[in-house]
Amino acid sequence: MNNPFVFESIPLSGESSCGCQGKTANQEMIAEELEEEYRRPRSAMRPAFPRVPMRARRLWPRLRRRRYIPIRPIPIRPIPIPAVPTTWTAPPLAIVPEPFPAAAEPDGAAPAPEPEPEPAATMPEPAVTTGEPDTTTPEPAEEFEWEVRRPLRRPARPPVRRPPARPSPVSGATGGFAAAPAPVGSARTAGPGCDRPLLRGACLDQFDFGKFAIKDIHRQRIRALAQCIVASQGTCSPIVTVALVGHTDPVGSLAVNEKLGRQRAESIRNELRDAIKGLRPGLETQILFNVLSRGETDPVDLNDRARDRRVEVFLHNTITDPSGCIPHKARLRMHIKIFQEPCIPITIMISNMKRLYGLAGFLVEVASTERLKGLPNLDSNDAIDVGDCVVGTVTAEQNLLFNNRNNVKTNEIVVYFVRATSPRNFNGCATHPPGRAGVIVTSTASEWTLAHEVGHVLGLNHPDQDAAAARLLLDRLMTSGGTANITGVPRLLPCEIRSMDTSALTVDC
Amino acid sequence: MAVTVDLNQVRQWLDSDEPNYKKLATLGNQILPHLATLVQGTIVSRAAKAASLAGMIDSDRAVEVLSAAAKHPSPIVRLAAAGALRESKRPAAASVLMSLLTDQDSGVRKLAVKSASVRPNAALMAKIKELGSRDPTAGVRLVAAKLASERGKA
Numbered sequence: 001m002n003n004p005f006v007f008e009s010i011p012l013s014g015e016s017s018c019g020c021q022g023k024t025a026n027q028e029m030i031a032e033e034l035e036e037e038y039r040r041p042r043s044a045m046r047p048a049f050p051r052v053p054m055r056a057r058r059l060w061p062r063l064r065r066r067r068y069i070p071i072r073p074i075p076i077r078p079i080p081i082p083a084v085p086t087t088w089t090a091p092p093l094a095i096v097p098e099p100f101p102a103a104a105e106p107d108g109a110a111p112a113p114e115p116e117p118e119p120a121a122t123m124p125e126p127a128v129t130t131g132e133p134d135t136t137t138p139e140p141a142e143e144f145e146w147e148v149r150r151p152l153r154r155p156a157r158p159p160v161r162r163p164p165a166r167p168s169p170v171s172g173a174t175g176g177f178a179a180a181p182a183p184v185g186s187a188r189t190a191g192p193g194c195d196r197p198l199l200r201g202a203c204l205d206q207f208d209f210g211k212f213a214i215k216d217i218h219r220q221r222i223r224a225l226a227q228c229i230v231a232s233q234g235t236c237s238p239i240v241t242v243a244l245v246g247h248t249d250p251v252g253s254l255a256v257n258e259k260l261g262r263q264r265a266e267s268i269r270n271e272l273r274d275a276i277k278g279l280r281p282g283l284e285t286q287i288l289f290n291v292l293s294r295g296e297t298d299p300v301d302l303n304d305r306a307r308d309r310r311v312e313v314f315l316h317n318t319i320t321d322p323s324g325c326i327p328h329k330a331r332l333r334m335h336i337k338i339f340q341e342p343c344i345p346i347t348i349m350i351s352n353m354k355r356l357y358g359l360a361g362f363l364v365e366v367a368s369t370e371r372l373k374g375l376p377n378l379d380s381n382d383a384i385d386v387g388d389c390v391v392g393t394v395t396a397e398q399n400l401l402f403n404n405r406n407n408v409k410t411n412e413i414v415v416y417f418v419r420a421t422s423p424r425n426f427n428g429c430a431t432h433p434p435g436r437a438g439v440i441v442t443s444t445a446s447e448w449t450l451a452h453e454v455g456h457v458l459g460l461n462h463p464d465q466d467a468a469a470a471r472l473l474l475d476r477l478m479t480s481g482g483t484a485n486i487t488g489v490p491r492l493l494p495c496e497i498r499s500m501d502t503s504a505l506t507v508d509c
Numbered sequence: 510m511a512v513t514v515d516l517n518q519v520r521q522w523l524d525s526d527e528p529n530y531k532k533l534a535t536l537g538n539q540i541l542p543h544l545a546t547l548v549q550g551t552i553v554s555r556a557a558k559a560a561s562l563a564g565m566i567d568s569d570r571a572v573e574v575l576s577a578a579a580k581h582p583s584p585i586v587r588l589a590a591a592g593a594l595r596e597s598k599r600p601a602a603a604s605v606l607m608s609l610l611t612d613q614d615s616g617v618r619k620l621a622v623k624s625a626s627v628r629p630n631a632a633l634m635a636k637i638k639e640l641g642s643r644d645p646t647a648g649v650r651l652v653a654a655k656l657a658s659e660r661g662k663a
Contacts, residue, residue, distance in 0.1 A: 042635045343553075379648040381616030389527055420585055422592030422620055423564070425557040427526040444554035444585060447528055462527075480523030482555070 010179035037435060074352045201243075204268060205310035209249070211303050212263035214271050222268065223315060226275035230283060241316040244269050245291040249298045252473075254489050258359065261293035268311045292327065297359045297492075325509035328362035331507050333412040334454070335405060336369040340380045340419040342443045346450075349441070353451035356477060360497045362506055367412060372404060381424035384440060389429040402436045411505055413457060414438035415450060427483070430456030437505055446484035452477055458503040510565035519543040523558040541570045548578045548586070556581060557589035564593020571602040579605050584614040593615050595624035603630045610636050615646040620647065625657040635662060 055470075121161060142458040202225055204218045214222075232239045246261030269289045276284040301307040314327045325331045336346065336388075354364045374380065378400060387396040394402075401416055408414050420442050421429055430453045439453040455478055462480040473479045477490040500506055512553070519540050522533055533540070536624035540562075547559035563571045567569035575597065585622035591609045594602050622640060624634040634657065641654030 039578075377651070378614065378648075379619070381614065381619070382648070383592060383616060383620055388531065400573060419616060420557070420588045421597050422588065423561070424592070425531050425554075425561040425589040427554065428526075429527065444557065446526070452526055480525045483526050485524055
């Protein structure tokens with residue numbers, strides 16, 4: 001009774017002004033279960049590589065941390081005891097009313113852990129309907145905060161138009177995660193194309209054709225994002241990483257669209273950075289911004305291209321992924337082992353591969369690089385006997401070469417750069433012993449051969465056999481017309497991306 | 510009915526990263542003039558693949574193509590010729606192999622040793638034995654000595 005304080009773990013209330021922070025443990029569990037539910041079919045396709053359960057991997061460490069971090073004292077108001085008149089004169093009770101801390105609420109409610117962000121009135125925003133600044137309506141909580149509507153890693157699907165009657169997550173379809181419907185004039189109302197498989201992020205669409213300039217509907221949304229990021233800094237899970245992925249519609253060349261998508265993402269990044277700086281100067285330098293472009297490779301709507309012209313923003317509250325895997329779908333780890341340098345620099349081959357695979361949503365990582373000085377019975381000047389390079393047949397020399405893995409994991413690929421192959425000359429060969437995924441790339445390889453051969457390992461085949469057809473398919477990575485004849489950035493078809501996606505060698509981010 | 514193949518078609522087929530050699534070899538002698546042209550070209554990858562394809566065609570004209578490949582300035586093309594000669598059953602191939610056994614590139618010599626060791630030719634075997642003891646490259650010596658020993662036992 002003498003101790004006026006009791007200690008209590010304060011749950012995150014989920015009542016912040018922007019709604020992007022303070023998700024309760026129960027909400028998080030539901031979200032994780034939803035995410036896990038979406039991931040389950042894909043996991044089932046990989047019996048050889050069982051996954052650590054999502055909850056065990058993600059949820060419990062967070063909950064465990066949360067038990068200890070937000071602990072603060074709650075004062076107890078002392079109860080005054082009324083004086084009882086007796087003949088015996090008792091000494092006066094020394095009850096002195098103590099001033100309670102201002103933060104303590106009479107009903108015991110936990111005070112807000114962080115001061116509210118500056119009111120929206122300090123940042124006038126144009127109202128689309130009237131053209132007048134709306135200084136009375138507070139900044140809305142929109143759908144980008146902590147919602148798990150659909151997983152980032154979803155089964156690939158053909159881009160089809162969604163029915164208009166589909167309930168928007170903003171309107172409360174996510175079980176209370178979203179706080180308020182979006183106002184008129186927000187990016188949400190500007191485009192239902194934002195129904196993308198976002199995980200804690202936002203989608204800003206309706207860019208003008210061929211343009212990367214930000215529109216007013218984007219600015220309003222960006223300010224809300226900035227407030228969300230700033231407000232999260234006082235919580236136990238501050239947002240520290242923002243990934244921005246630019247997209248375009250299918251009109252135009254692949255290279256132009258990739259550049260345009262990047263420019264759009266950079267525009268949003270710059271605006272978001274300025275907005276954060278306006279709210280809390282200096283914070284913008286502590287946030288890590290990752291800008292990516294997927295160009296035209298990931299459309300959402302064939303009938304409304306304005307929905308495709310978009311930037312997806314992903315907010316992350318931990319730097320758990322410094323490699324920047326998210327927002328890629330999966331990562332592919334390669335180990336480079338050089339027996340002899342090819343004519344085309346290896347860096348160019350890897351750069352091209354990263355670019356193309358990145359467009360398809362796969363992060364290519366070079367885990368290690370090693371120079372093979374000389375192996376038993378193999379010299380760097382030797383041509384490696386690969387036979388006919390037919391799937392399922394591996395020669396003794398291939399076995400000898402592929403034995404050099406040096407702690408490479410079974411779900412990683414080794415690329416051996418050799419001088420040549422024999423008895424037939426190939427630019428590369430993707431046959432490999434079971435359980436030792438790898439490819440051979442020769443010194444006469446083109447700048448796309450590496451990506452081509454790894455594509456074979458991931459389950460892709462040549463789409464064409466006829467020479468005439470092959471010449472017409474030189475915009476495809478897996479063309480049999482020779483990757484040396486490819487001009488520009490080749491394509492990967494959606495069905496090919498799906499095949500790569502299901503490979504055990506592409507590991508979910 | 511014979512299918513006429515022109516140089517451009519052969520060039521396109523060989524441009525593939527992994528040409529279908531078995532299928533192309535069925536075209537036979539008609540593509541040899543084109544291979545002879547390509548094997549002397551400056552595009553190393555294409556010349557090497559032309560040499561590989563020529564080795565799969567059983568013809569004296571194919572050996573002539575391989576002979577030209579064996580004189581190519583690029584060791585990659587000479588490597589392809591050395592590998593392709595392993596499959597050639599023509600007697601004329603022995604002389605081409607003999608020239609490759611004295612090539613300045615150790616990789617070419619080593620592959621030529623492997624190709625020559627499967628041929629029942631006394632002159633080639635004598636050369637292999639010599640390389641087994643006197644080649645400046647240890648890898649070539651090792652392979653030549655081993656193959657000469659195996660052939661001696663047989």
